[in-house]
Amino acid sequence: MKLVTFALVGFQLAFVPVCVRPAVAQTSVSSAANTAAQQQDLQEIARVATAMIDGDVCQHIVTQRALEHMLHPNPRDEWQAGDNYDVHDAPFIETKKNLIRLATLAPYPVDVNLWMPVPTTQDIQVVIRNKYNLSQFWHGGLEQAMPPEMQEVLQSGKTLTLQKTPGMISVLAPVRNSLNEIVGLVEVVASTASPQHDEQ
Amino acid sequence: MRKFSASAWLLLLVFLGSCRASDLFVVSAYHRPDPFGSFVSSDLAGASWNHSIQLTSARGGYVSFQLVVKSDTACKDCGLTIESSQPADVYREWFHFNAPDKHYYPDALIPIQVPFSFQMPDPENAIQGQKVRAFWVDVWIAADTKPGVYHGRARLTDGSVRKTVPFTISVSAAQIPAHDALNIDSNSYGLGWLQEQYPKALAGSGRAKEDEQFQLIQQYYRMFYENRGIYHVLGYGHSGYVDPGFAPELAGAGKEKHIVSWDRFDRLFGPVLDGSAFNGTRRGPQSIPFMYMPINPEWPANYLWWAEPGYQAEFTNIVGEMERHFREKGWTNTQFEVFFNQKKRYKGFEWDGDEVRFPKDDAYFLVYHDLLMNALPKTTPVRFVMRADSSWTFPQQEKLLKNVIGLWCVGGTDLIWYLDRVPGMKQRGDTVWIYGGTPPVQDVSSSIASDPLRAWIFGVDGFVRWLAVSPGPHPFETLVNGGKETLAYSGERFGIEGPIPSIRLKLQRDTMQDLDLLEMESKQGSRDAIQTQVVHLFDDTTVAQWRHSPLPPPPGNPLDWTNADLDDVMKPYLAQFPTPQPDAWQRVHDFAVKQAGRTQ
Numbered sequence: 001m002k003l004v005t006f007a008l009v010g011f012q013l014a015f016v017p018v019c020v021r022p023a024v025a026q027t028s029v030s031s032a033a034n035t036a037a038q039q040q041d042l043q044e045i046a047r048v049a050t051a052m053i054d055g056d057v058c059q060h061i062v063t064q065r066a067l068e069h070m071l072h073p074n075p076r077d078e079w080q081a082g083d084n085y086d087v088h089d090a091p092f093i094e095t096k097k098n099l100i101r102l103a104t105l106a107p108y109p110v111d112v113n114l115w116m117p118v119p120t121t122q123d124i125q126v127v128i129r130n131k132y133n134l135s136q137f138w139h140g141g142l143e144q145a146m147p148p149e150m151q152e153v154l155q156s157g158k159t160l161t162l163q164k165t166p167g168m169i170s171v172l173a174p175v176r177n178s179l180n181e182i183v184g185l186v187e188v189v190a191s192t193a194s195p196q197h198d199e200q
Numbered sequence: 201m202r203k204f205s206a207s208a209w210l211l212l213l214v215f216l217g218s219c220r221a222s223d224l225f226v227v228s229a230y231h232r233p234d235p236f237g238s239f240v241s242s243d244l245a246g247a248s249w250n251h252s253i254q255l256t257s258a259r260g261g262y263v264s265f266q267l268v269v270k271s272d273t274a275c276k277d278c279g280l281t282i283e284s285s286q287p288a289d290v291y292r293e294w295f296h297f298n299a300p301d302k303h304y305y306p307d308a309l310i311p312i313q314v315p316f317s318f319q320m321p322d323p324e325n326a327i328q329g330q331k332v333r334a335f336w337v338d339v340w341i342a343a344d345t346k347p348g349v350y351h352g353r354a355r356l357t358d359g360s361v362r363k364t365v366p367f368t369i370s371v372s373a374a375q376i377p378a379h380d381a382l383n384i385d386s387n388s389y390g391l392g393w394l395q396e397q398y399p400k401a402l403a404g405s406g407r408a409k410e411d412e413q414f415q416l417i418q419q420y421y422r423m424f425y426e427n428r429g430i431y432h433v434l435g436y437g438h439s440g441y442v443d444p445g446f447a448p449e450l451a452g453a454g455k456e457k458h459i460v461s462w463d464r465f466d467r468l469f470g471p472v473l474d475g476s477a478f479n480g481t482r483r484g485p486q487s488i489p490f491m492y493m494p495i496n497p498e499w500p501a502n503y504l505w506w507a508e509p510g511y512q513a514e515f516t517n518i519v520g521e522m523e524r525h526f527r528e529k530g531w532t533n534t535q536f537e538v539f540f541n542q543k544k545r546y547k548g549f550e551w552d553g554d555e556v557r558f559p560k561d562d563a564y565f566l567v568y569h570d571l572l573m574n575a576l577p578k579t580t581p582v583r584f585v586m587r588a589d590s591s592w593t594f595p596q597q598e599k600l601l602k603n604v605i606g607l608w609c610v611g612g613t614d615l616i617w618y619l620d621r622v623p624g625m626k627q628r629g630d631t632v633w634i635y636g637g638t639p640p641v642q643d644v645s646s647s648i649a650s651d652p653l654r655a656w657i658f659g660v661d662g663f664v665r666w667l668a669v670s671p672g673p674h675p676f677e678t679l680v681n682g683g684k685e686t687l688a689y690s691g692e693r694f695g696i697e698g699p700i701p702s703i704r705l706k707l708q709r710d711t712m713q714d715l716d717l718l719e720m721e722s723k724q725g726s727r728d729a730i731q732t733q734v735v736h737l738f739d740d741t742t743v744a745q746w747r748h749s750p751l752p753p754p755p756g757n758p759l760d761w762t763n764a765d766l767d768d769v770m771k772p773y774l775a776q777f778p779t780p781q782p783d784a785w786q787r788v789h790d791f792a793v794k795q796a797g798r799t800q
Contacts, residue, residue: 082543083557129439132439
């Protein structure tokens with residue numbers, strides 16, 4: 001194996017050590033069925049996420065070209081926005097790894113998804129999803145109408161805990177950039193049942 | 201009022217008896233009836249109601265026809281029997297209401313045993329004004345059948361009325377090869393769809409229903425195999441989650457990561473890899489030729505370690521263990537595909553593995569190829585192969601990823617401009633497939649033959665129907681999209697815990713049998729002449745029309761192309777092909793059997 005081939009990714013991971021004590025007690029899955037305890041776990045992860053996730057980096061994930069295609073649909077090509085969706089590898093990878101690290105703070109399956117508003121629209125898009133396909137909000141689209149709960153987080157900076165979908169708990173928490181602007185949010189989500197399966 | 205005499209009463213009874221106007225017809229496989237006494241409009245040309253039929257067949261395959269009962273009056277005690285010197289599989293045809301055009305089409309085939317008792321109209325199909333019930337007959341002509349003419353007959357009983365129709369099968373000396381000339385693939389994704397289609401069998405689901413799920417998947421493999429196709433089921437989603445059973449279970453991390461259990465994987469795939477799942481099929485047991493691996497950016501290595509030493513360690517450890525397990529099991533006849541299906545639009549990963557559009561994404565294939573080569577012993581008999589499904593940038597990918605990708609699955613129309621590359625790809629040992637959809641039920645019956653025929657004329661190794669097990673939520677009430685994502689249905693409604701085939705799958709199988717014969721003949725050195733004759737018989741076209749696009753690909757960078765641009769340049773190509781007649785493939789079949797019988 002020539003590790004040099006990894007250099008093609010063209011970045012050095014800006015590793016952010018998680019120096020905080022694990023915020024989540026190492027409880028078993030069965031005890032996590034206790035909704036209150038699980039909520040507390042997810043809220044803790046969300047709190048750390050707000051502290052850790054770099055909004056400036058997140059703002060560089062989706063390419064300008066991809067956004068242009070999302071904002072200007074082609075009436076002759078319904079797939080245009082999806083076909084041209086693209087991200088900058090380095091900020092995507094850096095952020096996704098941090099989201100994965102955050103998810104490992106719970107001893108059961110948790111996804112930490114990144115959501116960001118689509119500029120100049122009232123829409124929002126999930127920018128990074130994770131392994132277990134967990135979300136109370138994502139329905140498979142490239143972008144979607146802004147749910148009021150997400151709007152509230154983006155406007156107020158509050159953290160919200162939600163159980164809209166039976167069997168699923170989400171905590172929404174803001175992501176800020178260096179100007180202290182809220183530029184996105186994380187959805188820290190776990191299932192009280194088994195992991196959901198993917199749409200293909 | 202005058203009283204009727206006894207003889208008048210008798211005459212009336214005879215007359216009323218004859219008014220039970222049930223009749224039995226035998227109809228070509230390519231002319232599908234509708235439930236009201238006619239044929240579906242797309243198959244009308246050349247259709248006729250016959251009281252006998254003469255068929256031709258090679259040996260080692262099936263020959264098909266339909267039995268159609270028409271009755272203007274209700275019948276509660278109709279019966280169907282079939283006498284055949286060769287084994288016959290009989291199915292009743294289900295008429296689906298098709299939402300796109302609001303007409304009924306027969307498609308699902310429910311296996312029955314003859315003698316078979318039935319009613320008209322069919323209370324289960326519940327179609328107002330139904331006057332027709334239809335049955336599909338597959339007669340199996342075993343490889344050791346003596347060439348000659350075989351007679352059979354079908355009989356309808358409706359009260360005292362009896363109708364008999366004979367069928368004759370001329371079996372030629374020609375032998376359909378055991379191995380198909382093309383891989384005609386039915387593709388599917390994960391296990392989630394099983395729950396929708398088998399709510400009773402999988403009620404409760406979870407690990408307690410794992411065996412039932414696994415057996416269902418094996419039955420899909422078996423059904424497609426028996427119908428001269430192959431089957432794929434991808435075990436992971438766009439963000440990398442692997443469904444249970446599609447991968448061995450892992451534990452540990454980094455250099456300690458290892459496989460802790462093969463139990464589920466072996467229970468799911470062992471029988472199709474060693475061929476035992478196909479015991480009892482008429483084609484006999486064989487290992488599946490291809491299979492998706494669960495390998496994706498999140499498995500077996502944790503994405504957290506991407507571009508770090510831990511990623512290589514985890515990947516190498518696990519894939520190395522997989523190779524060893526497959527070798528020890530003797531699973532060396534199957535090509536294990538390392539295939540990346542994810543698209544960045546689903547937000548799981550930063551690169552497209554499927555239908556790469558952005559050239560920068562190709563670099564990931566190089567990385568994974570290095571990882572794979574590093575994980576495998578140089579002399580392994582286990583056949584791992586990197587697969588790429590390619591469309592927008594196929595010509596660029598084919599150059600860059602030469603000797604990296606061993607299995608190419610190229611957009612069916614995208615390859616038209618690059619057919620000159622196919623011989624070179626095959627020469628270096630690559631497998632080349634094209635892919636596309638499935639004709640819906642409202643298309644002419646023979647349209648199911650078009651894509652396999654195109655693959656054969658292109659000189660590639662197969663055709664993939666990208667989704668072939670998804671009939672929609674209530675297909676026996678309404679086909680929401682013409683059934684263009686399925687060739688199979690769930691049999692659960694009919695007490696069958698497994699898939700049932702469709703008419704389109706049977707017609708595709710018959711196409712494949714003939715292509716197998718034609719390929720065998722073509723290898724004798726007359727390929728051009730045979731292909732010329734085949735496309736002439738099919739739709740009065742030429743091989744040149746099939747193999748050449750009047751227009752070049754869109755100008756400029758593929759990254760700037762739209763689907764509309766591609767549609768525009770493809771229009772003149774597609775416009776060359778008239779809608780085939782319903783019996784278009786019947787003509788090819790007759791030619792194939794005659795040609796092969798002459799030379800064998």
